[in-house]
Amino acid sequence: MSDDRFEDFVRRAAQGYHRPPEVPREQMWARLAAARAERKLARASQPSPQQRWVRWGLAAAAVLAVGIGIGRAIGPRPTPRPSGMQMAEGPAGAGEQVPAAFEIAARDHLRHVETFLTVFQYEAREGLAVEETAGLARNLLMNTRLLMDSPAGRDVRMAALLDDVEVMLAQIASYADSPTPAELRLIDMGLEQRGLLLKLRAAVPAENSAFRAQGVL
Amino acid sequence: MDEREVMVRVRAGDAVAERQLYDAHVDRIYQLAYRLAGDDDLAQDFTQETFIRAFERIEGFRGEAAFGTWLYAIATTVILNGLRKVKRFRKREADLDDAAAIGASSSEADPDLKERLASAVDGLPLKYRTVFVMHDVEGYTHEEIGAALGVPPGTSKARLSRARARLREALAEFAGEWVS
Numbered sequence: 216m217s218d219d220r221f222e223d224f225v226r227r228a229a230q231g232y233h234r235p236p237e238v239p240r241e242q243m244w245a246r247l248a249a250a251r252a253e254r255k256l257a258r259a260s261q262p263s264p265q266q267r268w269v270r271w272g273l274a275a276a277a278v279l280a281v282g283i284g285i286g287r288a289i290g291p292r293p294t295p296r297p298s299g300m301q302m303a304e305g306p307a308g309a310g311e312q313v314p315a316a317f318e319i320a321a322r323d324h325l326r327h328v329e330t331f332l333t334v335f336q337y338e339a340r341e342g343l344a345v346e347e348t349a350g351l352a353r354n355l356l357m358n359t360r361l362l363m364d365s366p367a368g369r370d371v372r373m374a375a376l377l378d379d380v381e382v383m384l385a386q387i388a389s390y391a392d393s394p395t396p397a398e399l400r401l402i403d404m405g406l407e408q409r410g411l412l413l414k415l416r417a418a419v420p421a422e423n424s425a426f427r428a429q430g431v432l
Numbered sequence: 433m434d435e436r437e438v439m440v441r442v443r444a445g446d447a448v449a450e451r452q453l454y455d456a457h458v459d460r461i462y463q464l465a466y467r468l469a470g471d472d473d474l475a476q477d478f479t480q481e482t483f484i485r486a487f488e489r490i491e492g493f494r495g496e497a498a499f500g501t502w503l504y505a506i507a508t509t510v511i512l513n514g515l516r517k518v519k520r521f522r523k524r525e526a527d528l529d530d531a532a533a534i535g536a537s538s539s540e541a542d543p544d545l546k547e548r549l550a551s552a553v554d555g556l557p558l559k560y561r562t563v564f565v566m567h568d569v570e571g572y573t574h575e576e577i578g579a580a581l582g583v584p585p586g587t588s589k590a591r592l593s594r595a596r597a598r599l600r601e602a603l604a605e606f607a608g609e610w611v612s
């Protein structure tokens with residue numbers, strides 16, 4: 216039984232295997248043009264990474280502002296201290312109740328920080344365009360500092376977390392809007408070393424994340 | 433017109449040049465897609481997706497290889513990925529409708545040579561079937577197949593040899609046809 220004979224035989228016999236009809240050139244060209252136009256349209260209606268970041272940042276700032284506003288309206292007001300006069304106070308965090316509105320605002324803020332850092336880390340590692348990061352980090356940093364000075368910052372654990380967040384955001388904010396790969400690596404290392412994302416996720420459970428539910432990630 | 437000139441015009445967004453490239457390659461791509469899919473709708477879908485991707489990525493084509501080679505690499509990726517998806521989908525359908533699947537298989541109780549060959553080719557693992565169809569049916573060289581699949585030509589030869597061995601085994605009862 217010759218191999219060559221079998222090869223010839225199978226090659227001839229296989230010509231009928233799924234024999235194609237006449238190529239529907241025009242039909243496919245029309246479909247191709249329509250599909251390309253459709254995809255172009257779909258792409259144009261999607262927000263660019265820049266627009267996505269900006270929208271995200273505005274939402275974060277708005278939620279925090281509302282939270283702090285409510286907190287200030289309904290929370291206990293600090294008693295003015297006469298200057299130079301020492302007040303007897305207990306240890307930080309002991310026996311102090313953080314008003315619910317501040318707590319909610321703090322959690323919302325941490326959720327936004329977690330989302331920001333998660334997206335940032337993912338895009339940095341995937342080599343995707345990381346744009347507008349410094350501006351957003353500055354906004355989040357400002358909100359973080361506001362919270363540190365608010366009653367939310369009296370809670371010892373919250374204060375420690377806000378401290379970590381402040382350092383990380385300050386680092387990101389100090390770079391240009393489009394960090395270099397080396398800068399991205401440094402930021403990524405900082406995130407890993409501090410275990411900040413883990414801490415944030417522990418403080419703000421994922422199932423409560425309104426942002427994820429809205430499909431931001 | 434020189435293909436390089438056409439490429440320059442395509443990159444500049446010239447629709448006439450796009451159509452020229454399409455006309456030059458569409459037959460071979462559709463035929464390969466049809467041979468592998470055995471279905472006109474799927475073959476059209478795969479061909480369309482191949483050209484969409486090619487036109488989208490044409491900026492990244494640096495001209496180190498022939499445009500055809502680059503395009504067939506896209507085509508085989510699209511076709512093979514598409515077929516894997518279809519296979520998974522059909523398997524789920526078959527799981528849901530066992531009775532129909534048994535009925536279909538029993539109708540091939542006494543196939544003639546063509547049917548047996550078609551069935552044997554269909555039964556080859558996709559990587560062997562692809563090489564067999566490209567080489568023995570569509571006439572691609574091992575170099576072209578290697579470039580399209582991203583494997584060395586030697587791998588293409590080895591796959592073809594395994595595909596033929598399996599076919600020979602499946603067609604053993606027809607041995608008289610090629611021995612005589």
